[in-house]
């Protein structure tokens with residue numbers, strides 16, 4: 089609606105509902121779950137924020153769909169070849185992009201091109217994939233600052249488990265002295281299975297793969313890279329640091345031997361793959377590796393596919409959050425939590 093049209097309607101006493109347009113790039117498990125959840129929550133956005141939320145575009149690697157009037161749930165399966173890419177998203181008129189493509193730490197993945205183009209155009213970004221944030225997080229943060237766009241990434245930083253939000257909202261004002269996180273559900277399941285049932289790493293991995301929660305190539309999880317990526321994103325976007333992967337000492341769970349398991353069981357210790365940040369002499373140092381905990385430590389109780397974070401600050405002591413949800417719904421919900429924060433900050437009626 090044009091400004092003149094809106095003014096005419098206002099003079100006639102007709103209430104107009106501001107429209108906020110959302111696009112989704114990366115239309116796999118998470119992208120589709122996010123679209124479904126967003127469309128099912130349209131009434132909530134109207135009632136809580138006085139806004140008409142429209143999903144105006146969605147795309148995968150080769151095809152997509154768009155409608156400035158807003159896509160309906162029954163149209164999400166009819167993708168047209170060629171409707172994809174950063175220019176497709178900007179042309180859709182979206183105010184907010186939810187990026188849920190593949191994570192590639194080496195190149196930044198397709199998300200990097202989407203975010204560069206859309207942030208430069210002032211389109212707010214909600215990032216679910218980790219590649220662009222790991223590869224070029226600082227540059228993207230600067231682009232967002234320059235254009236005035238909001239950049240949020242709960243989905244990329246352990247999703248349903250609050251991490252960045254906990255630091256930036258709940259613990260605001262204090263100095264973070266230490267962060268410890270069980271950030272990867274696959275490795276937590278593997279260690280849990282090995283310690284609780286005494287099975288080998290290979291057996292536990294086969295079980296996880298059969299259950300569909302370990303990849304056919306599990307090295308991103310088992311060698312600690314997924315934990316490192318999430319830790320880096322928490323460090324850089326939660327604590328405002330500028331760490332790179334090269335700053336982290338990373339080891340995984342792939343070399344855990346039956347002897348290690350036997351020793352930990354004998355000593356009553358519970359092993360976890362942990363990403364940690366520690367403030368020493370005013371500087372934060374990061375690492376990923378196995379740590380062991382006594383059975384009464386909250387981290388020892390984080391079982392199966394759960395994740396956890398423990399944050400120690402100078403003034404608020406120690407805070408622990410433990411959680412997980414069913415995927416991909418939980419990650420979709422984390423992206424839409426970011427969406428609501430953007431609505432509150434930039435669009436909602438006061």
Ligand SMILES: NC(=O)c1ccc[n+]([C@@H]2O[C@H](COP(=O)([O-])OP(=O)(O)OC[C@H]3O[C@@H](n4cnc5c(N)ncnc54)[C@H](OP(=O)(O)O)[C@@H]3O)[C@@H](O)[C@H]2O)c1
Nearest residue numbers: 114115116117118148149150188189190191198217415419
């Ligand atoms: N699954 C989870 O529970 C979870 C949790 C937290 C974070 N994540 C992150 O969320 C992201 C998505 O996960 P997922 O499980 O939804 O993966 P997925 O099912 O493999 O979907 C990835 C999507 O990205 C699309 N894509 C690839 N290149 C693209 C491009 N150039 N432009 C637009 N789209 C492109 C793919 O399109 P095609 O279908 O055309 O190939 C596919 O639709 C990943 O980065 C993952 O690390 C996932």
